[in-house]
Amino acid sequence: MNTARLRIVVDAGPGADDRERVEASRQLREMLLRQRVEQVVPARTETAPPGSKAGELVVAGTLVVTLVPAVISAVVATVQAWSERAAGRSASLVLGEDSLELTGLSAGQQQQLIDRFLEATAGGAEEAAADEPA
Numbered sequence: 066m067n068t069a070r071l072r073i074v075v076d077a078g079p080g081a082d083d084r085e086r087v088e089a090s091r092q093l094r095e096m097l098l099r100q101r102v103e104q105v106v107p108a109r110t111e112t113a114p115p116g117s118k119a120g121e122l123v124v125a126g127t128l129v130v131t132l133v134p135a136v137i138s139a140v141v142a143t144v145q146a147w148s149e150r151a152a153g154r155s156a157s158l159v160l161g162e163d164s165l166e167l168t169g170l171s172a173g174q175q176q177q178l179i180d181r182f183l184e185a186t187a188g189g190a191e192e193a194a195a196d197e198p199a
Contacts, residue, residue, distance in 0.1 A: 068103055068132060068133055069131075069137075070129055070131055071130040071137070071140065072108065072130075072160075073127065073159075074127050074159075075089050075093060075128065076126070076154065076155040076168070077089035078154055090107065090128055092147065096143050096147055097144075101136050101139070102140065103133075104130070106128065106129050107127065109124065137183060141165070141183065145179065148167050148168070155168030156168075160186045161186070163182060
């Protein structure tokens with residue numbers, strides 16, 4: 066079955082440091098792994114900060130979820146539930162060229178944005194999955 070990659074950028078709240086972002090990401094990762102996703106891994110980059118050794122680095126507060134398009138709705142609901150567990154938490158979800166910011170909105174406003182994101186990604190996830198190497 067074709068898969069897609071969803072990128073989630075976690076914001077642990079105002080004033081959160083890298084340690085807090087990593088912990089918040091760990092908590093969200095555990096919740097996401099309970100869904101029917103293939104994997105949830107920290108995002109990595111090959112761009113090292115100036116003055117540091119070259120190599121692949123983990124991007125604090127960013128997860129990459131490999132999933133089948135059918136579970137996107139459950140993953141979005143999981144991220145929404147995670148963000149509501151503590152004041153100030155938010156998350157940005159990016160799938161292909163579509164994105165969704167889950168932060169500081171009323172439940173109704175947030176649901177409207179989620180519905181639009183899910184509609185937009187329904188076809189986009191299938192296209193992204195088709196573009197992924199087998």
